Amino acid sequence: MAPLGLDFFAPDTLEVARGILGCTLVHGPCSGIVVEVEAYKGDAASHFVTRRHVGAMMGTTHGHLYIYPIYGMHWCLNVTTDAGGPGAILLRALEPREGIDVMRRRRGGVPDVALCSGPAKLVQALAVDPALNGRPFTDAFELRPREHAVEIVQGPRIGITTAVDLPWRFTVKGSRFLSRKP
DNA sequence: TGGCCGATATGCT
DNA sequence: GCATATCGGCCAA
Numbered sequence: 001m002a003p004l005g006l007d008f009f010a011p012d013t014l015e016v017a018r019g020i021l022g023c024t025l026v027h028g029p030c031s032g033i034v035v036e037v038e039a040y041k042g043d044a045a046s047h048f049v050t051r052r053h054v055g056a057m058m059g060t061t062h063g064h065l066y067i068y069p070i071y072g073m074h075w076c077l078n079v080t081t082d083a084g085g086p087g088a089i090l091l092r093a094l095e096p097r098e099g100i101d102v103m104r105r106r107r108g109g110v111p112d113v114a115l116c117s118g119p120a121k122l123v124q125a126l127a128v129d130p131a132l133n134g135r136p137f138t139d140a141f142e143l144r145p146r147e148h149a150v151e152i153v154q155g156p157r158i159g160i161t162t163a164v165d166l167p168w169r170f171t172v173k174g175s176r177f178l179s180r181k182p
Numbered sequence: 183t184g185g186c187c188g189a190t191a192t193g194c195t
Numbered sequence: 196g197c198a199t200a201t202c203g204g205c206c207a208a
Binding site for chain 3: 050051052053054068069070071072073
């Protein structure tokens with residue numbers, strides 16, 4: 001199956017968030033199935049609002065990498081979405097598939113189930129370079145369509161203090177590789 | 183130019 | 196489930 005192109009990210013953010021679950025994310029020698037994402041649009045918790053300079057690309061691009069630092073030492077990987085408005089999805093967890101030995105080394109020998117069970121963890125496991133921020137997704141990543149249907153669970157986003165009522169976290173039902181249980 | 187604070191991870195209860 | 200370490204970058208002024 002041919003990799004998905006940038007226009008995969010053109011629809012509404014919630015639609016893209018649902019659509020990317022079960023797809024395989026590939027970066028260098030490593031890959032994993034996307035099992036957890038969050039959607040950010042123009043809501044109060046979105047960087048489009050709270051970091052309006054660096055977050056402006058959420059409104060002007062889709063299919064581009066938005067990589068930002070948090071808590072001084074961690075990085076989070078997003079892809080911008082929605083050709084018609086501000087949007088991005090935060091990649092929060094993967095089910096590791098290829099290059100697992102490499103990921104184990106990068107993650108310091110944590111259990112395999114924890115290799116990519118969090119946004120900063122998967123950045124470390126895949127060795128995502130923050131300098132890729134602003135580049136097209138396809139410059140450094142590949143996205144393979146899902147091969148099997150997935151059941152999706154929806155719930156509130158994690159780690160934010162505003163707009164906590166919006167249920168814009170999407171997870172693959174029953175996955176053992178999530179950052180937290182739904 | 184400086185002060186603020188977080189889309190985290192971890193470890194303890 | 197909750198507290199806290201930790202600190203660079205981001206925005207406002």
